Amino acid sequence: MPVARLLVELRIPLAQSLKDRRQVVRSLKDRLRRSFNVSVAELDETILWQSATLGIAAISGSRDYLRGEIMLLEQTITRMADELGAEITDSWWEFLESDDNADGLERDPATRTDS
Numbered sequence: 001m002p003v004a005r006l007l008v009e010l011r012i013p014l015a016q017s018l019k020d021r022r023q024v025v026r027s028l029k030d031r032l033r034r035s036f037n038v039s040v041a042e043l044d045e046t047i048l049w050q051s052a053t054l055g056i057a058a059i060s061g062s063r064d065y066l067r068g069e070i071m072l073l074e075q076t077i078t079r080m081a082d083e084l085g086a087e088i089t090d091s092w093w094e095f096l097e098s099d100d101n102a103d104g105l106e107r108d109p110a111t112r113t114d115s
Contacts (some may be wrong), residue, residue, distance in 0.1 A: 004066040006056040006093040007043070008077055014085040015049045024084045025052050031080055032056065036073060051089075063095060 010028075015021040029040045037058070044053040056073060060066045070093045078088055 001059060001061060002063045002066055003057060003059045003096040004070050004093055005096055006058075006070055006073060007091065008054045008056065008074075008088060009090040010052045010054065010081060010086045011089045012050050012052065012086045018049055021049050021052065024086050025054070027084055028077070028080055028086070029054065032073070032077070035076065036069065038069075038073070052086075066095070 010025075012021055012024050015024065025042055029042070032038060032040050039057045041055050042052060043055045044051070054077075058066055058069055058073075060069070074091055074093075077091070081088055
């Protein structure tokens, strides 16, 4: 089943403190979660007041659906960031294919328990 991962780097030029930065990032994360069925997380440390990196993940049975969803997400993030006084400095996305052995653990076929 395909999983799409989108990484977005933000610049928040109006942030004068970590509180300002958190307000923009939290608002963006909350609005994306409400608008799309995605997981959103802040990926970097909060050392720099004027930058942030968000990771967004989505899963679907269709690669075509995910591709369209990611493109719509990028457009929406650009609009929302602009409304919040931030700008996108970089973004990229990729498909991550899952498989039956997604946890990477070796399985012994003799201990397999199928019902």
